[in-house]
Amino acid sequence: QKEVEQDPGPLSVPEGAIVSLNCTYSNSAFQYFMWYRQYSRKGPELLMYTYSSGNKEDGRFTAQVDKSSKYISLFIRDSQPSDSATYLCAMGRGSTLGRLYFGRGTQLTVWP
């Protein structure tokens, strides 16, 4: 069993839809929770970062972490065609900063 599970999709939604992306994990030692966005033929880029449990909002993006359920989510409001990309969740432990464990990625397409 992978330490981080993520439904790979693909997910296809119309412009303006609310998108929900999720990951589950098994290692209770994870303290850092991230969402990366990867455009085709590019390297991943950090989108959202949360330390421990809670919510974080940045414009149209909201990240949620529920450590009791070992479940993290990313919500995209008013989705745009430019949001079309692969979204990867990632997690890390405090003792091994920089060594991240990634989900398989969810491919999202937002059509006009």
Add this chain to the structure above:
Amino acid sequence: NAGVTQTPKFQVLKTGQSMTLQCAQDMNHEYMSWYRQDPGMGLRLIHYSVGAGITDQGEVPNGYNVSRSTTEDFPLRLLSAAPSQTSVYFCASTKAGGFTGELFFGEGSRLTVL
């Protein structure tokens, strides 16, 4: 500021050949790592380094060697290429202190082993 630079961007090898994927960063980051990305598998850690002279294995280290003689460079060596090593390889770096969740990735090196 170039960030993380990977070379080559594309490479085709025959089974049994060896090669080195180069990675350089100009951000004075202590931490550097190599991931491979395969369809449906996400990013898997191959090797990482927390500073010059210090390296360690990740999730899928077999068939790969690394060394870290300088802060800037972290080359990945394929000793005897196999078709199973066909993948996209990403190098990443970050600073050791005040971690904010951000790994800085290169644009990837696409390797095909025939």
